[in-house]
Amino acid sequence: MAVYTEVADDELAGFVAEYDIGAVVSCKGIAEGVENTNYLLQTDQDSYILTLYEKRVNPDELPFFIGLMEHLAERGLACPTPLHGRDGRALRILCERPAAIVSFLKGMSIRRPTLTHCAALGPAMAEMHLKGADFPLTRRNNLSVAGWRPLFEAIRPRAAEIKDDLADLIAAELDHLETHWPENLPVGLIHADLFPDNVFFLADKVAGGDRMSGLIDFYFACTDILAYDIAICLNAWCFETDGAFNATKARLLLNGYRRVRPLSADELCALPLLARGAAMRFLLTRSYDWLNTPAGALVKRKDPLEYYRKLRFHQGVGGPGEYGLE
């Protein structure tokens, strides 16, 4: 959520001249995305997002992310599309960093998703899974089950600073997840970070509510169990701010998804376990960030205990019926 790299007027002019997008009218650093520097670039033709990829993004993985956005946009998914320069390239160098210009997506993220928003998320996610199915590149999910134990070892010595019994809970849960993690569920392209921040909506006066305008921030996208993407969203969209799980939101999300991409019985049965895994993933990364980010730093720390509580909730779930399904 910060502008790490300042792009000066002269460097920008040279960069933009590589594209067929007209002359620069304005360019403002924006607070969007956690990992990269983003500018809202306006030319006399249109608005665009200019992204400079900072240290935490592996340059070797950029062709995957850029190619994926292009693949999905070509198939009609509402998401940013990378622009190609006159030389055909979508990725080039600006201020010594890899950089790309993508199309500007109208809309805003929703702070408190309602039933309507959850209902709209399901079909959009399913559509993304279907349209990503023939994307030829793959990327391992470093933050799935195999990556959790090393993260746990990194936070273990100081876990009690967050909560007394945090290390015990994680240790027991990791044993369970590693033993029972499903191996035969459909795998494909997942977003892996489809939080409300990354889904844009636009007020629709005709319909009298919000309609989804697109998905953004594909920089955690990877190849993994499709239903795991749903599990991440159950955690990110279906809990109220007081910590209560809202089964109606979950039902709308799941049924919206199933209308576009039906879920098998195996996928449905695995949901509680996948939701525990998804809670573990964010509990671990938030704990790590909590312990390793100075309190006054640029990035706002997110509360790990939110995911401790979500994990505890899913541990008590007996079956997918508790997510509102018949």
Place this chain on the structure above:
Amino acid sequence: MAVYTEVADDELAGFVAEYDIGAVVSCKGIAEGVENTNYLLQTDQDSYILTLYEKRVNPDELPFFIGLMEHLAERGLACPTPLHGRDGRALRILCERPAAIVSFLKGMSIRRPTLTHCAALGPAMAEMHLKGADFPLTRRNNLSVAGWRPLFEAIRPRAAEIKDDLADLIAAELDHLETHWPENLPVGLIHADLFPDNVFFLADKVAGGDRMSGLIDFYFACTDILAYDIAICLNAWCFETDGAFNATKARLLLNGYRRVRPLSADELCALPLLARGAAMRFLLTRSYDWLNTPAGALVKRKDPLEYYRKLRFHQGVGGPGEYGLE
């Protein structure tokens, strides 16, 4: 240069509904201005800047700043214009802070001003001085000569952390400035912070260069000696990055100014002293910020010694001829 206050979608929608500017299409926090939170707001009608005034702005002074922008824009100066809501008010409350929407000014600031940019600055500043002359409100300049000694006392105990002889230089210079500060020069509305950051230019393909598109950030504006505004710009625009003073830039700036608002002999003769004062002002505030901003903080610290060197330069100036004037 930071988004201090996050405005959520629902709060924004309610706020924008108070204006006749259409429906929100996007709203991005932007890194502009040091003191406030700014959003680039796009509606289905146009682009705007939404500003939330943070702690460092005194709410009692907002009517001055808002009124001034409106006054100048009405008289045709290219600068942001505050929008009035349906209730006629330009200032209201958002997220418990005073907030206003102003018009969006196309253009970008220039990192390294050239002769052309300096030549364009002069007439724009003079035009602002003329158009501000009948602005009915006044605001004391807290950062002029009377405000420097208290700032010096605040940094004095730790001044040596910046430079060995800093306290001695400032002490002697303050005595000189307080004794010789001019009292009979024309006074009026000045910008008081007209750095290259606050002047926008647009590439002009017809003219084959940049043309000025407007002035922004009036939150240091005040009532003070008009030529002091020029002196601030001599420091901010006419030194090269290696510290050398560029008399050609100064001449273009001054002559551009004089074509629109002639300078009296007294004003010209006072320029070297005013430039010393302007250098003192930024040497003091930058030193204060340097000593009181943690190294890892959100705001980038600016080098106080840049203004130490500028002050030393002007101390050696014999008369306005050294600023390129005949």
